[in-house]
Every structure is written in C-alpha cells, then in structure tokens.
Amino acid sequence: MTNLPTANRSGTSIQVHKLMWPTAVGALVLTISFMAIGTFANLPEDADAAFSAEQFVTRSGIVLAAVVLVFALVLPWALRRGSTGLIALSLSLIGMIFVFGYWTGLSPAFAAGGALLGWVGLDAAKGRGLSQAAFVIGLLAVISFSAIYVVSLMGK
Secondary structure (H helix, E strand, O other): OOOOOOOOOOHHHHHHHHHHHHHHHHHHHHHHHHHHHHHHOOOOOOOOHHHHHHHHHHHHHHHHHHHHHHHHHHHHHHHHHOOOHHHHHHHHHHHHHHHOOHHHOOHHHHHHHHHHHHHHHHHOOOOHHHHHHHHHHHHHHHHHHHHHHHHHHHOO
16 A cells, blocks of 8 residues: 555655554444444343343444445545545545434544545645535544534433
C-alpha cells in the first residue's frame, strides 16, 4: 500500500497513506464499541442473549465489510484516479445520511473515508471546494454519529 500512486506528491497525500489504516481501525473500533454497549449493556432479564449476540455479530460483519469497501477499495482507487473531491464528498454525504440510521453503524466508515479523502484535496487546484466540503461534512458526520449514539445509550 505504501507505493500507491497519488493525486499529488504533497505532504498531505503522502500522509494519507500513513493515516488510512489507523483511520479505518478507528472507525471500526468506534462503531463496534458503541454497538457492543448498545447491545449488551442493560440487557433486560427476559431478553434472549443468544439473539442479541447473533445480531451483534451480524451487524459487526456488515460494518467490517463497509470499512474494507471504503478503505481498501474506494480510497486507493480514488487516490490513483487523481481527482478526489467528488468521491470524497459522495462518501461524506453517504456517511451523513447514515447518521440518521445510526444503529446500522455504517456512518463512521463512509464519513471518515470521505473526510480523509477530502483532506487530500484541500491543497488541490481543481476540486478544492468539494474537498473542503467533504472534509467538514465527514467530520461532522462522525461527531454526530458519536453524539447520537451516546445520547441514545444514556436513555437506556
């Protein structure tokens, strides 16, 4: 992964390769930890623990697939392509839309990927505005996801 061609050879695009997998792991850990707390904390006495565990494993697998899709396929492809603004904005908007369906856990993968890809284009001559929007929307989506999940967990 370290010798992927990038849109430009600025310090930002080189740093993205170093930050890609830590960001992916961070999005995965954030999402799965919230889902684990939401699934297993304060489980009612009459709840079926086996069903809850099965549901948790299924949702975790879906989140893992989304992280792999974004960080192993889409981001490297976008960086090789050269023009990252529209792809970054698309990922960030998908992440923001999934905030409203926070229980799916898909928001952080798409939003963090969009923000990271938008960060690459912040110094680009073409598509700079799209990259700035993607960066901001992606960050807001991750923060919103976290806030909504915490508030929903506090209600249990």
